[in-house]
Amino acid sequence: xxxxxxxxxxxxxxxxxxxxxxxxxxxxxxxxxxxxxxxxxxxxxxxxxxxxxxxxxxxxxxxxxxxxxxxxxxxxxxxxxxxxxxxxxxxxxxxxxxxxxxxxxxxxxxxxx
Amino acid sequence: xxxxxxxxxxxxxxxxxxxxxxxxxxxxxxxxxxxxxxxxxxxxxxxxxxxxxxxxxxxxxxxxxxxxxxxxxxxxxxxxxxxxxxxxxxxxxxxxxxxxxxxxxxxxxxx
Numbered sequence: 001x002x003x004x005x006x007x008x009x010x011x012x013x014x015x016x017x018x019x020x021x022x023x024x025x026x027x028x029x030x031x032x033x034x035x036x037x038x039x040x041x042x043x044x045x046x047x048x049x050x051x052x053x054x055x056x057x058x059x060x061x062x063x064x065x066x067x068x069x070x071x072x073x074x075x076x077x078x079x080x081x082x083x084x085x086x087x088x089x090x091x092x093x094x095x096x097x098x099x100x101x102x103x104x105x106x107x108x109x110x111x112x113x
Numbered sequence: 114x115x116x117x118x119x120x121x122x123x124x125x126x127x128x129x130x131x132x133x134x135x136x137x138x139x140x141x142x143x144x145x146x147x148x149x150x151x152x153x154x155x156x157x158x159x160x161x162x163x164x165x166x167x168x169x170x171x172x173x174x175x176x177x178x179x180x181x182x183x184x185x186x187x188x189x190x191x192x193x194x195x196x197x198x199x200x201x202x203x204x205x206x207x208x209x210x211x212x213x214x215x216x217x218x219x220x221x222x223x224x
Binding site: 004035037043044045046047050091093099101103104105106 | 146153154155156157158161169170171201203205212213214215216217218
């Protein structure tokens with residue numbers, strides 16, 4: 001079955017610490033994309049980072065990096081030097097085709113000052 | 114700098130009423146999507162479109178219809194609203210295999 005699993009419903013992290021949000025995926029398709037989105041309390045969905053299944057290097061975007069371990073089928077999001085504004089829901093998603101886009105149930109990240 | 118615009122932002126309907134949610138994008142994207150997000154869950158794909166005049170079913174299409182008469186617009190219709198359709202609806206657009214740009218969502222309540 002094709003699915004995305006986020007095992008951490010909620011996390012608390014001290015400001016300025018690094019944080020890793022876990023995401024594992026399951027698919028037998030050789031070609032897929034992995035995304036992370038941030039959803040603040042205001043409700044909008046903000047794209048953070050993308051990793052293609054054939055990409056050799058881990059994706060990075062500013063303070064965000066994606067720790068892609070293909071053999072383990074994991075695509076963890078790492079946020080370096082967390083900030084109060086990072087408090088939000090974070091969703092991992094997998095894209096297999098235009099009709100097959102699967103989202104995880106999300107992790108609520110709370111940053112403590 | 115509009116990106117993806119959804120109207121309305123909030124709506125309350127009675128069971129059996131109909132309504133249309135409008136999504137407009139100004140990025141010339143070919144692909145457009147409608148999702149629903151229920152409490153404590155991720156997004157589930159309702160319908161999508163890979164170009165003007167085309168639509169296709171996603172994971173949870175029952176009770177919804179869509180139309181893409183113009184490239185920039187993607188409409189989601191509820192012909193006979195049911196309480197189970199109470200949700201937050203998101204529209205998104207993208208180029209092929211590129212990250213999706215989302216609208217701000219429409220909060221819909223069916224009484």
